[in-house]
Amino acid sequence: MSRAPIRCVLGMVGSDKHNKGIRLIARIFRDHGLEVVYIGEHNTSQRIASVAVSEDADFVGVSFSNGNYVPRVKELLGALAEAGGADIGLVVGGLIHPEDLPELEAAGVTAVFGPEATTQKILATIDEKFGRVDTPSEAAASDLRAAAAGRMR
Numbered sequence: 001m002s003r004a005p006i007r008c009v010l011g012m013v014g015s016d017k018h019n020k021g022i023r024l025i026a027r028i029f030r031d032h033g034l035e036v037v038y039i040g041e042h043n044t045s046q047r048i049a050s051v052a053v054s055e056d057a058d059f060v061g062v063s064f065s066n067g068n069y070v071p072r073v074k075e076l077l078g079a080l081a082e083a084g085g086a087d088i089g090l091v092v093g094g095l096i097h098p099e100d101l102p103e104l105e106a107a108g109v110t111a112v113f114g115p116e117a118t119t120q121k122i123l124a125t126i127d128e129k130f131g132r133v134d135t136p137s138e139a140a141a142s143d144l145r146a147a148a149a150g151r152m153r
C-alpha cells in the first residue's frame with residue numbers, strides 16, 4: 001500500500017515580514033514527507049486561495065506575527081470559498097493570542113500553532129487532520145484486479 005503525500009501551500013499575507021517561522025515550518029513539513037508549495041511573503045488572500053485551488057492543496061498554512069490577524073484569516077477563508085476551495089483546510093501559526101482562538105475556530109480554521117507548539121505536536125495534528133486513507137500501490141491494485149477476475153498470480 002502507498003500513501004499519497006499531503007499537499008500544502010504556505011505563505012504570508014499582507015506586509016508582515018516575520019517569515020522565519022513559516023520558512024522553518026516549510027523545511028520541517030518537507031522533511032516529514034509533505035509536498036510544500038512555498039509562495040513567500042506579501043500575498044493577497046485571493047492569490048493564496050487561487051494557488052491553493054490550482055495546486056490541489058489539502059491545506060493552506062499562513063503565519064502572522066504583527067497582530068490584526070483575525071480579519072485576515074476571515075478574508076482568507078472567504079477567498080478560499082470563493083475560489084472553489086471551501087474544502088481546503090487553513091492552518092495558522094505565529095504570534096496568536098489564546099483569547100482569539102475561539103473566534104478563529106468558529107470562523108473555520110483547522111488548527112492554530114503559536115510559538116509554544118512543538119514540532120511533534122504540529123506534525124501529529126497535520127497527520128491526523130489531513131492524512132490520507134491508504135490507497136493500493138499500482139502492483140497491489142493490479143493483484144486486486146487479477147484476484148477479482150479469478151486469476152491471481
Ligand code: B12
Pocket residue numbers: 015016017018019020021022024025060061062063064065066067091092093094095113114115116117122
Ligand atoms: C526576528 C524578528 C523580526 C525580524 C523578522 C525577520 C524575519 N525574516 O522573520 C524583523 C527585524 C524584520 C522584525 C520587524 C518587526 N518586528 Co519583529 N520580531 C522578531 C522577533 C525578535 C523574533 C521572531 C522570530 O523570528 N521568531 C522565531 C520563529 C521561528 O518563531 P515563530 O515565527 O513564532 O514561528 C514558530 C511558531 O509560531 C510556529 N509557526 C509560525 N508560523 C507558522 C505557520 C504554520 C503553518 C505553522 C504550522 C506553524 C507556524 O512554528 C514556528 C516554529 O516553532 C520577535 C520577538 C520574539 N521573540 O518572538 C519580534 C516581534 C514579532 N516583532 C515585533 C514588532 C513590533 C516588529 C516591528 C513592527 C518593529 C518595528 N517597529 O519596525 C517590525 C514589523 C515589520 C513587518 N512589516 O512585519 C513584535 C510583534 C508584537 C505583536 N505582534 O504584538 C515582536 C513580538 C517583538 C516584541 N516583543 O514587541 N522583527
